[in-house]
Amino acid sequence: MVNEHIRFKEVLVIGPNGEQLGVLSKRDALERAYSYDLDLFCVAANANPPVCKILDYGRYRFEKQKAAKEAKRNQHVTEIKPLRLSPVIDTHDFETKVRHARKWLADNMKVKIDMRFRGRMMDRQEVGKKILNQFIEQVSDLGTVEKQPALEGNIMSLIIGPKKNK
Secondary structure: OEHHHOOOOEEEEEOOOOOEEEEEEHHHHHHHHHHOOOEEEEEEOOOOOOEEEEEOHHHHHHHHHHHHHHHHHHOOOOOEEEEEEOOOOOHHHHHHHHHHHHHHHHOOOEEEEEEEOOHHHHHHHHHHHHHHHHHHHHHOOOEEEEEEEEEEOOEEEEEEEEOOOO
16 A cells, blocks of 8 residues: 555654654655655554555565566476386386486486386285385485375375485
């Protein structure tokens, strides 16, 4: 809320240099802001009395937008790469999947590994768990397990994240 859009009768006013000007009526606060050739901006509407500051609102908005752009530029989105294994996977296929996972972990990506059980394989879940443990062992130098293997329906899945470099 800025200038005439402020709907409170009395507000606590903070001057342009950060000094408290006290509790003033809305009209007096607006006149004080206009005398500085600045705007009256409500910074804490829920306070009792509401707190308003005298400042250059255009410059304030510009600096907020600039800070938001900078924060967006510096944020890093972690990508999760999926891999699907089977309890009856061959050694070469297993090594290829491990190689992919190691490359992604080195690039600071998370890896989600799904082990799908079909038909009678559901009775032999220990075989799938053994393969997942082998997989974890192969990539343990680059990543740590963030979500332990858990069975959801007929798919056992786990998430491996990259190790933090300190």
